[in-house]
Amino acid sequence: MTAPAGRDLARLSINQETVKQWSLPELAEGCAAAGIGAVGLWRAPVQEYGLRRAARLMRDHGLTVTSLCRGGFFTATDPDGRAAALDDNRAAIDEAAELETGTLVLVSGGLPPGDRDIAAARERVADAIGDLAPYAAERGVRLAIEPLHPMFASDRCVVSTLGQALDIAERFPADRVGVVVDTYHLWWDDLAPAQIVRAGAGGRLACFQVADWVTPLPEGVLLGRGQLGDGCVDLRGLREQVDATGFRGPVEVEIFNPALWARDGAELVAEIADRYARHVL
Numbered sequence: 001m002t003a004p005a006g007r008d009l010a011r012l013s014i015n016q017e018t019v020k021q022w023s024l025p026e027l028a029e030g031c032a033a034a035g036i037g038a039v040g041l042w043r044a045p046v047q048e049y050g051l052r053r054a055a056r057l058m059r060d061h062g063l064t065v066t067s068l069c070r071g072g073f074f075t076a077t078d079p080d081g082r083a084a085a086l087d088d089n090r091a092a093i094d095e096a097a098e099l100e101t102g103t104l105v106l107v108s109g110g111l112p113p114g115d116r117d118i119a120a121a122r123e124r125v126a127d128a129i130g131d132l133a134p135y136a137a138e139r140g141v142r143l144a145i146e147p148l149h150p151m152f153a154s155d156r157c158v159v160s161t162l163g164q165a166l167d168i169a170e171r172f173p174a175d176r177v178g179v180v181v182d183t184y185h186l187w188w189d190d191l192a193p194a195q196i197v198r199a200g201a202g203g204r205l206a207c208f209q210v211a212d213w214v215t216p217l218p219e220g221v222l223l224g225r226g227q228l229g230d231g232c233v234d235l236r237g238l239r240e241q242v243d244a245t246g247f248r249g250p251v252e253v254e255i256f257n258p259a260l261w262a263r264d265g266a267e268l269v270a271e272i273a274d275r276y277a278r279h280v281l
Contacts (some may be wrong), residue, residue: 012276013038013066014269015209015254016045022265024049028061034269038064040209040252043095056097065101066250067207068092073109074128075121075158082128085109089132097139103206104136105180106145124166126168133176135238144206145169146180149188151221162186169204178206180244182254184225184249187213187233193241200245208242209254210235210280220281225255228275235280251280 002081006038015032016022016039022030029191039058046054046068058065065279069093076082088220096104108125111118117190125272136143146163165179179199180247186192199205212231228235239251260268 003018005018006163008281009273009276011249011251012036012037012273013040013064013252014252014272015040015067015069015252016042018253018255018260018272019265019268020256020261021263023082024054024057026265028063030266030269031063032061034266036269036273037062038066038250038252040067040069040254041065041101042069043096046095046099051095051098058099060235064183064250065099066252067103067105068096068101069105069220070107070146071104071132071143072106072125073159074125075109075115077112077115079125081112082124086131089128090135093132093136093139093141096141097101101139102142103144103178105207106140106143107148108145108157108159110153118153118158122164122168124161128173129168129172129177129276133172137173137176137205142175142206143177144180146182146207147185148182149185156222159251161189162192162199166195166199166202166204170202174203178204180207180209181205181238182209182211183233183235183238184209184211184213184254187238191240196238196241197245200242200247205242205245205247205249207252208239208247208249209240210276211253211255222257223256225257227255227257227260228253229279230273239280251276266280 109123213227214226214231
């Protein structure tokens with residue numbers, strides 16, 4: 001399969017986890033060969049390869065790093081846990097700056113064991129972002145709060161809606177703290193369109209990610225994202241809503257799916273480009 005001829009792929013970014021079977025050099029070479037000029041990276045494989053080597057690798061292949069994932073996990077109640085989270089996020093900010101990406105994606109963290117006060121947990125998220133935002137701004141990195149589907153609220157992310165993410169982000173300057181719109185997490189929410197308008201009006205749209213929703217979800221649910229066009233999400237409609245705010249940033253394809261990881265990487269990237277052209281553009 002080849003990438004669709006005559007279709008504009010200028011905004012397309014491939015998140016590293018979408019082609020997890022590829023090493024970092026394979027990601028750089030494969031995306032460049034496919035005519036895709038942007039990637040989203042994850043901290044662990046970048047650290048394993050070497051931060052400076054990874055930054056140089058991206059530059060050498062003419063690739064823009066659209067985001068680094070992930071910072072966050074701010075909900076610990078004990079002082080040591082809070083301090084460790086802040087230290088790790090400062091390291092993540094430094095990594096994002098070295099990779100020359102202006103966007104560090106934040107996944108807020110779930111409820112600590114035995115904790116049932118989700119509102120207080122969200123306040124701890126806001127407090128941590130308040131501590132980190134000046135540090136990030138000094139390094140040219142914007143913190144981007146990602147709301148996750150409510151099924152992840154207990155163990156992964158107490159910020160479940162775009163409205164909740166904006167309620168936190170709007171406590172800080174827009175150039176320091178924005179939000180992520182991810183179709184997988186927000187497609188179901190009838191308030192999302194109005195919140196996308198709100199985010200755009202406030203200059204808060206930092207990152208736009210796409211994946212489809214297919215059922216049945218696998219056990220564990222984290223690895224159930226669908227290939228573009230395989231599920232029920234109105235991907236083009238959501239992209240049009242985001243664009244209507246004036247957003248012209250990258251469209252990052254982020255799919256966690258073991259069936260896709262088992263395939264040939266080059267074939268998968270070509271299919272993603274085709275699906276992007278048919279279902280998102």
